[in-house]
Amino acid sequence: xxxxxxxQIIDLATPVAEELGLEVVGVVFHTNQSPPVLRVDIxxxxxxxxxxxxxxxxxxxETSLDGAQIVPDAYVLEVSSPGISRQLVxxxxxISFKGFPVIISTSPPYDGQQxxxxxxxxxxxxxxxxxxxxHVVEIPRSLITKVQLEERR
Numbered sequence: 001x002x003x004x005x006x007x008q009i010i011d012l013a014t015p016v017a018e019e020l021g022l023e024v025v026g027v028v029f030h031t032n033q034s035p036p037v038l039r040v041d042i043x044x045x046x047x048x049x050x051x052x053x054x055x056x057x058x059x060x061x062e063t064s065l066d067g068a069q070i071v072p073d074a075y076v077l078e079v080s081s082p083g084i085s086r087q088l089v090x091x092x093x094x095i096s097f098k099g100f101p102v103i104i105s106t107s108p109p110y111d112g113q114q115x116x117x118x119x120x121x122x123x124x125x126x127x128x129x130x131x132x133x134x135h136v137v138e139i140p141r142s143l144i145t146k147v148q149l150e151e152r153r
Contacts, residue, residue, distance in 0.1 A: 007036065055079075
């Protein structure tokens, strides 16, 4: 059952995406989460959709959504693409995807675990900080082999 705001959000997001040379392929509003997560899937018809496309769309759409005030309360906007390489590499990506669910792989295992799943808080020179159900986990950067966005199916 789609959220009643989804059609309005699609109407708003479509021209924003077109202006950036992108297409909206889906909108899901997860209101069972707190704050609710508005997920907009996009694709770039010209080339592989990259994190840069998601960032541009996210910024432009946030401005339009705030202006239109169709989403009443606080929410988290997630712009993603079904075909994207979900690995985070640059500092900018780590900043853009703060609060997103990520999977961190470490080698050798850290604290007895090789895979860590949680919400990205931030990373600094020495460590990456992850929120696991309210607990902050600090993982040394030297052990991290890969950080990728967790796909919510």
